[in-house]
Amino acid sequence: MKWTHVQANWSAFYEAIQEKWEDVDEAMLDEIDGDQREFVRYIAEVTEQDISEARDEIKEWLAGEIPADVVMDPSHDNHSIALSGKYVSEGEDEYADDARFGDDDEYPDDGDNLGRV
Template sequence: MSRQQFQDDWRPFRDALLSRYPTLTDGDLSDADGSTAALAKTIAGKDGIEPAEAQQRLHEFLDGPMPADAYAAPIHDNAAVMDSGDYVPAGEDPLADDRRFGDDNVPSTPMGRDR
């Protein structure tokens, strides 16, 4: 995930941030409104650490993988579609038929019947 994504819309990251920083509240996140500096200052005050250390920890968190909840947010749909090709094995054509799985030419059995 990037800091820019967080700054543009921090709301999808809410649950991940509250899990990572249990001392934060919804109000703290709303007050920071996407500002990593303001959020780090709040974290520093609540956790009793230096603001620079809080800023570094927050940036490390934001530089890591995007939380699943945030990735599933509707604002990331286009990115998810663009990334979906990463999950298609090499040599696989996602638009090809699936005859190689062996059941395309076998008629379906009616419901409740074995044959």
């Protein structure tokens, strides 16, 4: 992914950032507001690394996939589904409807949109 993806969807990346760097404070992420230089400085501070080490760590993180819940785009969704194929049992189709595996029809929607557990 590119920094422009992160910057354009900054708050949507909070969870992914906090997953990678557990000591990150959400209030500080609000202040940083997608500024790459500020983010590098902040990660360096939180991880007690040099700026160059933090920059390299962020660059490595950026080499990963954009989290599926960040980008709502059918082409991205299809790409994510295709990647999930490695977790699907042999003979199953990762694109197939999974209704037969769950309880999708067990509780019909009665209009309250709460769903049932």
